[in-house]
Amino acid sequence: MGLLVWLGAAFGALSGPFLARACWSLSVPSGEPRRTRCQDCGAAPAGLPRGRCSGCGRCLGPAVWWLSLSAAAACAVSALRVGPHPAVIAYLAAAPVLTALAWIDAGVKRLPDVLTLRLYPVLLAALLAAQLTDRHHGSLLRALAAMAALAVGFYALALLSPGALGLGDVKLVGLLGLLLGWLGWTSVAAGGFLAFATAALASVALLATRRAGRKDTIPFGPYLILGTLLALALHP
Template identity: 40%
Template sequence: MIAATATLTGGFGLLIGSFLNVVIFRVPAGRSVVSPPSSCGGCGVQIRPFDNVPVLSWLLLRGRCRDCSARISPRYPLIELLTGVVFTAVALRFAPWVALDLPLPSALGPIAETLAFAVLAGVGVALAWIDIDTQRLPDAIVLPSYPVVAVLLLVAAASTADWGSLLRAVAGAAILFSAYFAMAFAYPQGMGLGDVKLAGLLGLALGWLGWGELAVGGFGAFLLGGAYAVVLVLLRRAGRGSGIPFGPWMLAGAALAVFAGKPIWLGYLHIVGLG
């Protein structure tokens, strides 16, 4: 059952990754993600369905357009693979197959929880890449994610009467949003409002998991982003005053918290003598 679930979610993630390629390219430009259909940037010919199979089509075409031989960037299969991997990781982390042994409505809990974090994973892949490309975190992606994740967590809480986790999720959203808003207000050159809005969404998800995960995700973003900035400075790829897209590091810190937050937090408490 575990292998079957991982395979199915990984395959579904590849398909979502193909759609995210469209989102990453069109949303920052204010274009529709529905129409027109995808086409080659070189010759303008609409991409055929059999040339739009995630990863496989790129490999069979050897990274070239079938009609004009224009180069197709390897970032497209990379995003598809990344999305497949993170979807599989989410499924393994939250184990939705346990719902098969639960009566309704309790079965809705693990399913809704898994879906909430799968949505966050897909949104995260798109936002990270857009921020790298444009240093923006579009409201068109971030804001609609709030009600989607919130409703799914509400369903998960209601199915098991776990209202404490839901209240902690709301508190986590408020804490991270307020902290980032204060930083953006104090130093607007270093923190944008897009980061603030994303912080609330991440706080919602991390707060659901626990206070330790919230702390690890919050501080992890600055530790990972800071380490990256130091490496850039040492390699002379950036100066002390250079800015870097911070959204990817917020998402990396959140991912660290989702998959390893509890042991990291417990280890920290042990080191400081509180565990």
């Protein structure tokens, strides 16, 4: 188990430079093409972004080391929760992508389809293979049910509160439903509760420090992802 956690953390850490590229190129308003050049000087970064433009020094998004640390923590938590089971492949594949989605949504309030939708077939294939390999741990049927329930529920909420939730949140929560539903309905409930709880605490803190007003909206994606990771870390 300890070796698996260390290997998961190493995998997450190594994904940092690639996550930096994704965060930089996809942190654009909805409908705009991917970013390929620095917004200030127009220089195309050589290789993977290292946090700042080599031409003018502009910040190109979150630092690589911070993304590596975040992804390493997410992968380690996933490996610790799932253990040496074939399903861990799905969680290790999802953790770095969810890390990038959290950073992008926090920056530009957007959850790019190119990340969320492409992760669906990866998780479904990995969980299906895990189910066929070991039928005694986890349930693909429950994961699909949780995915559908959360997606439908959040779609209804998005229709009722279009300013607070968007279709990006609906697509994201379906992914999280797959991951939590595989483990059990208790994990699904814990992830949802922790997501709303952390979002509420963050909103209160932003209001108290006057970094946001009562009419401002905050991106919910990072808290959905944080709630999922906390549910994995805290729930036995």
